[in-house]
Amino acid sequence: MNNETFRKELHRFADWIADYYENVEGYPVKSKVQPGEILSELNKGNCFEHVEMDTLLADFERILLPGITHWQSPNFYAYFPANTSPPSILAEMLTAALAQQCMIWETSPAAAELEEYVMMQLREMIGLPETFTGVIQDSASTATLTALLMARERATGCGINDRGFTGERFRLYCSEEAHSSVEKGVKIAGFGKDNLVKVPVDGNFAMLPDELEIRIHNDMQAGFIPLAVVSAMGTTGSTAFDPIRAIGKVASKYGLFHHVDGAMAGTALILPEMRHLADGVELVDSFVFNPHKWMFTNFDCSAFYVKDPDELIRTFSITPEYLKTKRDEEVNNYRDWGIPLGRRFRALKLWFVIRGYGRDGLQAMIREHLRLAGLFAEQLNSREDFQLLAPVVINTVCFRYVPLNYGGDLNELNARLLERLNSSGKLYLTHTKLRDQYTLRLVVGQTNTAERHLNEAFDFIVQQAEELCGKES
Ligand SMILES: *Cc1c(COP(=O)(O)O)cnc(C)c1O
Numbered sequence: 001m002n003n004e005t006f007r008k009e010l011h012r013f014a015d016w017i018a019d020y021y022e023n024v025e026g027y028p029v030k031s032k033v034q035p036g037e038i039l040s041e042l043n044k045g046n047c048f049e050h051v052e053m054d055t056l057l058a059d060f061e062r063i064l065l066p067g068i069t070h071w072q073s074p075n076f077y078a079y080f081p082a083n084t085s086p087p088s089i090l091a092e093m094l095t096a097a098l099a100q101q102c103m104i105w106e107t108s109p110a111a112a113e114l115e116e117y118v119m120m121q122l123r124e125m126i127g128l129p130e131t132f133t134g135v136i137q138d139s140a141s142t143a144t145l146t147a148l149l150m151a152r153e154r155a156t157g158c159g160i161n162d163r164g165f166t167g168e169r170f171r172l173y174c175s176e177e178a179h180s181s182v183e184k185g186v187k188i189a190g191f192g193k194d195n196l197v198k199v200p201v202d203g204n205f206a207m208l209p210d211e212l213e214i215r216i217h218n219d220m221q222a223g224f225i226p227l228a229v230v231s232a233m234g235t236t237g238s239t240a241f242d243p244i245r246a247i248g249k250v251a252s253k254y255g256l257f258h259h260v261d262g263a264m265a266g267t268a269l270i271l272p273e274m275r276h277l278a279d280g281v282e283l284v285d286s287f288v289f290n291p292h293k294w295m296f297t298n299f300d301c302s303a304f305y306v307k308d309p310d311e312l313i314r315t316f317s318i319t320p321e322y323l324k325t326k327r328d329e330e331v332n333n334y335r336d337w338g339i340p341l342g343r344r345f346r347a348l349k350l351w352f353v354i355r356g357y358g359r360d361g362l363q364a365m366i367r368e369h370l371r372l373a374g375l376f377a378e379q380l381n382s383r384e385d386f387q388l389l390a391p392v393v394i395n396t397v398c399f400r401y402v403p404l405n406y407g408g409d410l411n412e413l414n415a416r417l418l419e420r421l422n423s424s425g426k427l428y429l430t431h432t433k434l435r436d437q438y439t440l441r442l443v444v445g446q447t448n449t450a451e452r453h454l455n456e457a458f459d460f461i462v463q464q465a466e467e468l469c470g471k472e473s
Contacts, residue, residue: 001053009053016057017089024073028425031069038067074448075427075457080236080264081445084298087356091349092298100345105331108345112332115347122303122350125359126269126289129282132305135312135337136346140263143288143304144230145185146316146338148172150286150306151228151257152189153315161315165190170227171219173197175207175242177235179261195224204391205240205434207231213250220254228257233278233289234265237432238390238398238439241265245280258284264445266303267294268370268394270363277393294369294395294445295362297353301346304338312337365447369395372454373444379458385465389434395444398434401465411438413468420464427457 001009041063051059071082102111119134137143152160156168170191174182176198186196197219199212216226229251231242244260251258260281266289268274281287287305291297306312317336319328335341354362377392380399390398400414415438418431432439444454 005053012053012057021072024070025075027065027068027070027073029070029073029075029428030078030422030425031067032423032425033067038063069428072446072448073428074446074450074453076446076449077442077444077457078428078430080443081294082292082299083294083296083445083447085296085353085356085447087352088296088298088349091352095345095348098345102343102345103335103341104325104333105327106325109331111345111347112334114351115334116332118347118351118354119303119305121354122291123305125354125362126266127272127275127278128269128287128305131282131307132287133307133309134303134305135309135334136343136350137288137302137304137338138300138340138344139292139302140179140261140288140290141181141184142339143286143302144179144181144259144261145188146304146312147230147257147259147286147288147306148185148189148191148228150311150315151259152191154257154311155225155227158314160190169195169224171195171197171216171224172228172230173199173212173215173226173256174230175199175201175205175232175235177201177205177207177237177240178230178232179236179263182230182261191227201240205235205238207242207247209243209246209250212247213253216250216254216256226254226256228259231258231260231284233260233262233281233287234268234394236264238434238441239265239394239396239443240390241277241393243280244278244284248280248283252283258286260284260287262287262289263302264290264293264443265394266290267366270295270359271366271370274370274394291350291353294366295353296357296365296447297349300344301350309337369444369449372449372451373397373442375451376442376444376454376458383462386462389437389439397442397444398432398439399442400437400439401468403465403469406469411436414438414440417461417465417468420468421461424460424464426460 100108100111102108105112115136123132123134172186172191172195183193183196187193197215199207199215202208219226229247231244231247233241248258269278285307288302290302292299292301313336316338334343373392373395377388377397380386380388385403386399387402388399401417402410418440422428429440429442432441
């Protein structure tokens with residue numbers, strides 16, 4: 001493709017993207033395709049034949065678009081937000097164009113120094129103390145694994161890096177409600193998932209620090225070495241908040257590495273009035289949250305902060321001859337701050353987002369999401385036939401339908417309600433189980449979700465719920 005054609009295509013694709021956002025509410029939020037449908041369409045073509053961009057774009061629309069779940073629809077309330085925004089998309093276009101390899105300073109000085117800068121600005125924005133240093137990781141899962149590896153190497157003076165495990169019996173802790181990435185990290189880091197101890201939670205699904213201490217104590221008696229604890233700042237199920245300060249006290253009493261997983265909820269910390277949710281965070285060793293979830297920055301961009309960057313670098317650094325440079329002492333070579341060598345230029349979109357909205361703009365958008373989640377919860381609360389199943393602390397509403405005098409199985413009823421809501425294409429929610437109760441979750445966090453969307457969602461949920469029961473009787 002010559003540059004002239006490329007320029008034309010860029011304009012066409014820019015229009016495609018703007019049109020998409022204009023029409024995004026018209027698509028079914030959750031894709032309606034069946035497993036294998038996309039693949040069999042793809043199989044009908046000849047992949048190896050050169051085609052023009054017209055054909056490719058047409059095939060993209062015809063074959064792939066039906067299989068897209070529209071995370072950027074304002075009616076997307078499933079899982080967690082993975083939102084984006086115009087500044088983020090524009091920056092990502094530049095990132096794709098420059099196609100940087102940001103492994104060391106020399107391979108992209110601007111990327112290295114922008115990452116250092118923007119992580120400092122973000123730290124200030126979320127109110128983390130200056131004792132933390134940040135680095136961008138691809139995901140919270142990777143950041144948590146990275147933290148567990150740091151803990152492992154701290155406990156053994158980098159011994160496991162050198163000689164592998166030699167019979168150490170470590171134990172790690174998180175709550176029953178912690179994200180599956182903790183267990184995955186424990187497996188990958190070689191601890192064995194049987195050594196991940198799931199600590200019970202209180203009525204609000206937050207870890208009980210006394211129960212943590214009891215388990216640490218028992219493990220020590222049994223000859224295990226308690227190594228690390230992961231606190232959830234916003235669990236995935238109900239967005240519950242573990243008491244970081246109390247857990248931190250236990251962690252420091254027993255010398256545990258303390259990592260905080262704030263993957264989605266961390267964004268709330270840009271609001272000073274929400275900082276209490278991270279009370280005690282100055283005590284921890286590492287903290288992660290994902291601007292790629294709720295902070296208008298498209299995937300991937302995970303902000304990982306550590307107290308001791310030297311400890312992080314000691315865990316990961318490798319310097320083969322071909323990667324040595326004269327500047328190694330003066331600069332950040334981020335290849336040593338995590339797992340992969342090659343790294344994308346992720347700082348750019350974060351910089352664009354922060355400056356594109358300004359701190360005040362970002363705060364206003366997050367405040368609005370909190371207000372909308374509160375409003376939706378109030379509306380549910382005003383009805384006798386809906387029940388909130390967890391406190392609405394920030395943007396997640398956990399609820400179920402409890403029709404009056406219903407004799408049937410509420411779990412089954414709510415599963416059918418969810419299926420019915422999602423197959424309508426009008427909105428998309430997901431579920432969890434809280435105390436064995438099938439729970440619908442509505443998470444407010446898509447960039448363009450506004451009050452009218454939530455009002456419509458509420459009316460639609462009520463209508464569908466009533467129809468579901470009407471049909472039965
Ligand atoms: C989403 C989520 C994760 C995983 O995030 P990735 O960036 O996809 O790895 C981990 N922990 C919590 C609490 C989450 O909500």
